[in-house]
Amino acid sequence: MAKLILGLAGKLSSGKGTIAKYLQENHQAEILMFSTPLRDVLDRFYLPQTRDNMQGVSKGLRESLGQDVIARVIAEDAKKMPDGVIVVDGVRRPMDIVYLKELPGFYLIKIEAEQTIRHQRLNKRGQNPDDQSTTFEEFQKKDAAEAESLIDEVAQEAKFIINNNGTKEELFAQIEVILKKLT
DSSP states (O other): OOOOEEEEEEEETSSSHHHHHHHHHHOOOEEEETHHHHHHHHHHHTOOOOOOHHHHHHHHHHHHOOTHHHHHHHHHHHHHSSSSEEEOOOOGGGGGGGGGGGGGTEEEEEOOEEEEHHHHHHHHOOOOOOSTTTTTTHHHHHHHHHHHHHHEEEEEOOOOOESSSSSHHHHHHHHHHHHHHHH
């Protein structure tokens, strides 16, 4: 199989990580996440990996080193990976796909899910220390934050749209349909 790079764009708790994990477990996909360099910085400074801290680090890096600093890293990492399925989790800004679009085999996928469902999933998963205690009002504020605000704009370039308001089985079936179209 040639290199297949799938960028996942979706709002907070829409299912990007679930899709990435499914592709990793069932199609031996490699996963690249825009949040990984941010988590690395926070770990180095012994700071908690909260959503607010990650957004602050992201903003600081982009303001001081260029809006495309993380996008360049992700695209270079994808370019250097061997053939197979590569998942880029967390595409949020138009700048995030500028370099990825230049790579052969890149496709952007938009993941949609209702806000109330996404809030329930955030509370359940607890990926970050502050997730499980997030109220719906706090979730709505996070959903409107800078990191989430451009997702709809970037997702306009998506080749595929996945509706993730249903079960995991329904989600996985949609992924398989996309893979069949691309391979």
